[in-house]
Amino acid sequence: MITTRFAPSPTGYIHVGNLRTALFNWMIARKAGGTFILRIDDTDPERSKEEYVDAxxxxxxxxxxxWDRVERQSERLDRYAEAADTLRQMGRFYEAWETPTELDLKRKKQLNMGKPPVYDRAALALSEDEKARMRAERGAGVWRFKLDQERIDWTDGILGDISIDAASVSDPVLIRADGQVLYTLASVVDDTEMGVTHVVRGSDHVTNTATQIQIIEALGGSVPSFAHHSLLTGPQGEALSKRLGTLALRDLRAKGVEPMALLSLMARLGSSDPVELRASHDELIEGFDLSHFGAAPTKLDIEDLTPMTARVVQMLESGDVAAELATAGVPEGLRDAYWQAVRGNIETRAGAGDWWNVFAGGAEPVVADEDRDFVAEALGLLGEPPYSAETWGNWTNAVKEATGRKGKQLFMPLRLAVTGRARGPEMADVMPLLQKKPKL
Structure with a gap:
């Protein structure tokens, strides 16, 4: 069975970059009738917050x-400790004590010599007495996984054939000096024990994937099918990192973005398939194919969500926005007619009732000085409500005969006088909803 996972760290709110990873893994699982795991990466006790888990x-x-089930890495620390012991017994795990400053000096020296800036494995040459002295002087060290210095190959679901020389990569730190288990080890243990078959994540994880493949094999696990999607940039190709705080999903929700608008954009962005608004999750899943995605950085313009959200809202029925219409004061008996009239002019669900103030008599008429006498004469030819669908045509014909005006010079001043807006619903639909006769 296909099993995928989304493993966010509860150290902040998830944003559009996180969503892309979650959505791809979710669609793979749902398309195959498999399992989607929500795995909370909360091994950092200081930064992980329960409020972010809930969010x-x-x-x-x-x-x-x-999701089909929730797993929490903080509840699996014993499993990571067992894996670490296994790696120690195999001679694939070793303790190292270099300070960040010492490591930085080593990297600079290697770069000056034209060598890749990888850890030189100096800790492997320490005798037991030297290790004991380091523990006494510096306390516990970090624990590094000893890579086999050979090529690591896999066929990536998006990037194609990948080959990385492990000799060009530092032995990864899997456990910090304070005992915190890092993602690289925890993820391997979890993926292996939870039977994860497919992993989709950002292309910034490619080197990390190479090291994890060796760790998985060392622990006797099955290597999942890996795929690395492109990273998102701003519309001009700029890095999104500084803007991600404003692209949190909850902020987009607060702005009125509709779920299907956001999902439709993220499900196809960066692929050879056109971004089209989908009506359901099933439609998203049906056309999803990882092989259609490319490796190049993908430009995201969050403003694209505005027209897509408007289209979602405009396809809703009045019952879907009943709460918003009730809040705006739209009488229950008029809600269907009101919504049919205005929905083509609504951009967000929260704005569903905005036009009711106009129809209830709260519109401030907009009348140009040169049109004031014309509008006054026209209003004199309009009776009192209730009006019908024929009222607008009958009224404008009468005004045309009385004043000689026609076309835009006739219709626009009257629209502005009635609604206070230059654009909006068809006036034939507006007139039956007016609760009061417009006044100057």
Whole structure:
């Protein structure tokens, strides 16, 4: 069975970059009838917050990205400790004590010599007495995985054939000096024990994947199918890192972005398939194919969500926005007619009731000085409500005969006088909803 996972760290709110990873893994699992795991990467006790765990679940639920089960890495520390012991017994795990300053000096020296800036494995040459002295002087060290210095090959679901020389990569630190288990080890243990078959994540993880493949093999696990999607940039190709705080899913939700608009954009962005608004999750899943995605950085213009959200809202029925219409004061008996009239002019669900103030008599008429006498004469030819669908045509014909005006010079001043807006619903639909006769 295909099993995928999304493993966010609860150290902040998830943003559009996280969503891309979650969505791809979710679609793979759902398309195959497999399992999608929400795995909370909370091994950092200082930065992980329960409020962010709740927020992650809330954001995914808002988008309809349901999970089959939740796992928490903080509850699996004993499993990571056992894996670490196994690696020690195999001679693949060693302790090292270099300070960040010492490591930086080593990297600079290697670069000056034209060598790749990788850890030189000096800790492997320490005798037991030297190790004991280092522990006494510096306390516990970090624990590094000893890579086999050979090529690591895999066929990536997006990038194609990948080959990385392990000799050009530093032995990764898997456990910090304070005992915190890092993602590289925890993820390997979890993927192996949870039977994860497919892993999709950002292309910034490619080197990390190479090292994890060796760790998986050392622990006797099965290597999942890896795929690395492109990283997102701003619309001009600029890095998104400084803007991600404003691209949190909860901020987009607060701005009125619709779930299907966001999912439709993220499900195809960066692929050879056109970005088209999908009506359901099933439609998203049906056309999804990892092989259609490319490696080049993918430009994201968050403004693209505005028209897509408007299209979602405009396809809703009045019952879908009943709460918003009730809040705006739209009488229940008029809600269907009101929504049919205005929905083509609504951009967000929160704005569903905005036009009711106009129809209820709260519109401030907009009348140009040169049109004031014309509008006054026209209003004199309009009776009192209730009006019908024929009222607008009958009224404008009468005004045309009385004043000789026609075309835009006739219709625009009257629209502005009635609604206070230059654009909006068809006036034939507006007139039956007016609760009061417009006044200057």
């Amino acid at each position: 992650i679940k809330e954001d995914l639920e808002w988008l309809g990205l349901t």
